Amino acid sequence: MSMFCHQCQEAARNVGCSGKAGVCGKTEPVANLQDLLVYTLKGVAEFNQQARKHGLHKPETDEQMLDGLFSTITNANFDGEAIKDRIDRALFTREEIKKALQNEGKLEEKAYGDFATWETNRKNYEEKSTEKKVGILRDENEDVRSLRSLVLFGLKGISAYGEHAYNLGKHNPEISEFIEKALLATEDDSLSADDLTALVLDTGAKGVEVMALLDEANTSAYGNPEITEVELGVRDRPAILVSGHDLKDFDELLEQTKDQGVDIYTHSEMLPANYYPAFKKYDHFVGNYGSSWWNQKVEFDSFNGPVLFTTNCIVPPKESYTDRIYTTGASGYPGFKHIANRDKGGVKDFSEVIDHAKKLPAPTGVEEGKLVGGFAHNQVMQLADKVVDAVKSGAIKQFFVMAGCDGRMKDREYYTDFAKALPEDTVILTAGCAKYRYNKLELGDIGGIPRVLDAGQCNDSYSLAVIALKLKEVFELEDVNELPISYNIAWYEQKAVIVLLALLSLGIKNIKLGPTLPAFLSPNVANVLVEKFGINGIQTVEEDMEQFLG
Numbered sequence: 001m002s003m004f005c006h007q008c009q010e011a012a013r014n015v016g017c018s019g020k021a022g023v024c025g026k027t028e029p030v031a032n033l034q035d036l037l038v039y040t041l042k043g044v045a046e047f048n049q050q051a052r053k054h055g056l057h058k059p060e061t062d063e064q065m066l067d068g069l070f071s072t073i074t075n076a077n078f079d080g081e082a083i084k085d086r087i088d089r090a091l092f093t094r095e096e097i098k099k100a101l102q103n104e105g106k107l108e109e110k111a112y113g114d115f116a117t118w119e120t121n122r123k124n125y126e127e128k129s130t131e132k133k134v135g136i137l138r139d140e141n142e143d144v145r146s147l148r149s150l151v152l153f154g155l156k157g158i159s160a161y162g163e164h165a166y167n168l169g170k171h172n173p174e175i176s177e178f179i180e181k182a183l184l185a186t187e188d189d190s191l192s193a194d195d196l197t198a199l200v201l202d203t204g205a206k207g208v209e210v211m212a213l214l215d216e217a218n219t220s221a222y223g224n225p226e227i228t229e230v231e232l233g234v235r236d237r238p239a240i241l242v243s244g245h246d247l248k249d250f251d252e253l254l255e256q257t258k259d260q261g262v263d264i265y266t267h268s269e270m271l272p273a274n275y276y277p278a279f280k281k282y283d284h285f286v287g288n289y290g291s292s293w294w295n296q297k298v299e300f301d302s303f304n305g306p307v308l309f310t311t312n313c314i315v316p317p318k319e320s321y322t323d324r325i326y327t328t329g330a331s332g333y334p335g336f337k338h339i340a341n342r343d344k345g346g347v348k349d350f351s352e353v354i355d356h357a358k359k360l361p362a363p364t365g366v367e368e369g370k371l372v373g374g375f376a377h378n379q380v381m382q383l384a385d386k387v388v389d390a391v392k393s394g395a396i397k398q399f400f401v402m403a404g405c406d407g408r409m410k411d412r413e414y415y416t417d418f419a420k421a422l423p424e425d426t427v428i429l430t431a432g433c434a435k436y437r438y439n440k441l442e443l444g445d446i447g448g449i450p451r452v453l454d455a456g457q458c459n460d461s462y463s464l465a466v467i468a469l470k471l472k473e474v475f476e477l478e479d480v481n482e483l484p485i486s487y488n489i490a491w492y493e494q495k496a497v498i499v500l501l502a503l504l505s506l507g508i509k510n511i512k513l514g515p516t517l518p519a520f521l522s523p524n525v526a527n528v529l530v531e532k533f534g535i536n537g538i539q540t541v542e543e544d545m546e547q548f549l550g
Contacts (some may be wrong), residue, residue, distance in 0.1 A: 003031040004137050008074040009407060009492045011519040021457050022295050024075050025316035032129035034072040039134045040090040041189060043116040045180035047097040054106045062176035063166055069159035074493040076312035079332035084125055087208040090536030105518040113187055146522035147196035148186040154203040157401030157498025161210045161459050167248040170217035178206050184373055203503030211462035218247055223277035224378040225456055228295045230274045231287030234365040237359045239263040241289055241303050242270050246329055253346045254282045262357045265289040268313060268431050272456035275374035290366055292436035294408035302364040306356045323507050326353050371439055373454035377466040388474055395446050397425040403461045406433040411515045415490055417541045420476060427451050432458035434490040461499045467508055486548045487511040504533055514538035
């Protein structure tokens with residue numbers, strides 16, 4: 001059986017990728033191995049749920065689950081051997097927990113699913129991964145498949161954010177326990193459509209919790225983001241470009257490059273690192289280089305120095321720069337050098353990347369100027385009186401939340417055109433790489449309030465929700481949907497899925513989602529989202545502007 005994958009917005013023909021490779025560039029064997037990893041983690045969840053009941057749970061299993069699921073999101077890890085390593089570890093953990101339960105006489109006597117019992121040699125993983133029961137298409141009923149997919153992809157997003165928080169010493173065991181229960185629920189044929197729908201919303205609620213946890217982790221470690229002018233030009237020194245989302249990796253790299261004659265630049269989703277006070281003490285932290293993740297084939301070529309991927313957003317590279325790309329954490333790609341995880345209580349060793357940078361020329365500039373960001377919830381709350389006055393006076397008529405993901409499809413130009421067409425009395429609230437479609441436009445300000453307020457990374461969509469809830473309180477409204485806030489969200493992968501589910505769990509309605517509705521939504525499930533939450537797809541800029549403002 002060929003691969004089948006419909007987890008991202010680029011799913012072929014908006015149905016699903018199949019055959020020898022996905023649109024993202026992931027090969028059939030790797031895609032199938034990732035399905036097998038998820039399948040095996042369900043076995044870990046089966047026995048770990050029992051272990052929790054009897055005090056036999058090992059906390060490090062939580063980190064293993066977060067990392068395993070994170071490594072299977074769309075463009076994080078393309079390395080089949082790295083995925084096999086995770087399957088090895090999952091099988092070992094599954095059997096270790098099972099043995100501990102047996103030794104204590106606590107193992108439940110029941111019929112276990114294949115996901116909890118399968119065994120084979122590593123050389124046979126590819127064959128096992130092609131079994132129908134391992135992949136998404138095991139569910140013949142498209143509505144069941146759709147709901148289970150929503151849950152699974154939401155769990156992958158939760159795991160991504162959970163791992164970042166874990167790396168900074170923040171962990172909520174209840175979130176990990178929920179991940180296990182929800183994974184097992186996707187194998188439970190006794191659950192009705194209503195049960196699965198409720199689980200989807202529960203997944204969204206846990207998404208809010210994990211984003212709040214990561215917000216606490218980031219701000220307690222590095223301070224609250226503050227309004228910042230970010231330099232877009234380059235200096236004449238060797239440099240390292242950092243992509244992805246993990247601030248702990250970024251912190252350790254900055255410290256290790258201090259006084260080394262090597263500059264540091266952010267790329268794509270790492271841009272918001274510029275907003276954190278703790279990083280501003282480093283004079284070799286220059287600013288941001290380039291734009292969205294999908295432009296990396298051009299921008300990595302001209303950067304000239306090493307590029308470090310701390311997480312996802314990898315595009316299969318051009319040969320011209322393959323030898324200077326490094327990965328770490330959940331990310332990986334065949335041929336890229338991988339920086340090993342830190343030992344407990346230790347730091348990652350980036351010396352190889354730093355030494356490599358010293359041998360390479362300085363970056364070639366791709367743009368000049370500055371952009372402004374840092375409008376997370378703490379900073380916006382400091383401006384609350386100014387914002388409220390602007391709303392009450394009519395200077396600001398409407399806020400538009402335009403958060404989420406960017407991508408390479410031409411129809412995403414819609415978001416640039418939409419931003420340009422917005423009336424001058426409107427303000428864009430943004431987070432995630434979707435902002436690259438409009439954050440460099442000259443849209444001006446309203447009484448000193450920039451018309452594009454960038455809260456940060458995709459996980460900082462939490463900040464946008466906090467802002468909305470605070471405004472609801474200030475204006476003494478009963479329902480957050482009574483606020484002059486409209487939602488025009490772009491999505492690409494599973495972290496955007498959990499952001500969407502989180503917004504739904506907060507009761508936010510009438511969200512426009514594009515550039516296409518997810519391929520994993522069956523017609524019936526899509527209808528439920530439309531009828532219950534008012535979710536709808538984008539049309540033309542003119543039609544959508546009329547719907548929002550008409």
